Amino acid sequence: MSEWIDHAVVLRVGHFREADLWLKLLCRRHGMLTLFAFGGSRSKRRFPGCLDVLNSLRCRVRTSGRAASFMNLEEAVLEEGPQGLRSDWRRMGLATNCLRFVEALGVTEEGADKAFALVEDLRRTLDTAQELPGMLPLFFRLRFAGAAGFAPCLSHCGLCGKPVTGAAQFVVDEGQIRCPACRKDAPPAHYGVDLSSAVLQILCTVQQTQPSTWQFSPLLPPERRSMSRAIDGFVQYHLGLAWEDGYFRRV
Numbered sequence: 001m002s003e004w005i006d007h008a009v010v011l012r013v014g015h016f017r018e019a020d021l022w023l024k025l026l027c028r029r030h031g032m033l034t035l036f037a038f039g040g041s042r043s044k045r046r047f048p049g050c051l052d053v054l055n056s057l058r059c060r061v062r063t064s065g066r067a068a069s070f071m072n073l074e075e076a077v078l079e080e081g082p083q084g085l086r087s088d089w090r091r092m093g094l095a096t097n098c099l100r101f102v103e104a105l106g107v108t109e110e111g112a113d114k115a116f117a118l119v120e121d122l123r124r125t126l127d128t129a130q131e132l133p134g135m136l137p138l139f140f141r142l143r144f145a146g147a148a149g150f151a152p153c154l155s156h157c158g159l160c161g162k163p164v165t166g167a168a169q170f171v172v173d174e175g176q177i178r179c180p181a182c183r184k185d186a187p188p189a190h191y192g193v194d195l196s197s198a199v200l201q202i203l204c205t206v207q208q209t210q211p212s213t214w215q216f217s218p219l220l221p222p223e224r225r226s227m228s229r230a231i232d233g234f235v236q237y238h239l240g241l242a243w244e245d246g247y248f249r250r251v
């Protein structure tokens with residue numbers, strides 16, 4: 001049996017008995033975990049109104065059982081939570097989409113710190129930003145996959161290695177781009193998506209920044225379509241996840 005303290009964002013909460021809850025938490029040091037909170041829906045002393053999705057908590061956790069497989073949330077204190085976000089159903093929908101992706105991909109101890117910072121920044125952005133980029137969940141998938149170590153190189157040609165400044169082809173199955181010169185000589189890609197220079201620039205920026213800074217000039221409809229084909233294609237091919245009816249399905 002051991003005990004530790006960590007900071008965590010709540011990804012999901014469910015009831016399993018009248019007064020007891022299970023929670024999926026993204027912990028800053030321990031990664032994504034499922035825990036039980038006995039008396040979670042009743043105890044105002046141990047959980048003062050804080051066990052809610054998107055809240056950031058300071059948690060005391062006790063592990064027991066073989067291989068520390070059973071984790072018990074002993075106590076939690078609210079550190080930060082959304083203010084107006086919960087009453088905005090459209091923004092909550094975007095939040096849910098992003099959190100489902102986090103859950104589906106999972107977070108190990110190694111990437112926990114970065115993932116935690118991203119989700120906290122996402123919550124603050126959804127809560128306070130005047131305007132949100134239209135493709136926020138899509139951008140978040142690309143960014144979060146990158147934090148987990150799955151980042152396609154979108155700045156340099158995967159064949160000749162030269163920096164790409166203009167339009168290029170994203171080869172989804174290879175997770176890299178081809179410059180126009182290499183594309184002419186190489187055999188045709190199995191699964192290629194043409195990306196304009198504006199799209200490539202946006203995607204490179206998204207890969208390196210936090211959601212709160214994602215303000216971009218509007219794109220043309222074909223550019224938006226190519227962008228979602230590129231990102232969703234990458235997520236599906238390399239991470240094995242596809243968004244269907246409100247869930248990410250393993251494919």
Ligand SMILES: [Zn+2]
Pocket residue numbers: 157158159160161162178179180181182183
């Ligand atoms: Zn090239």
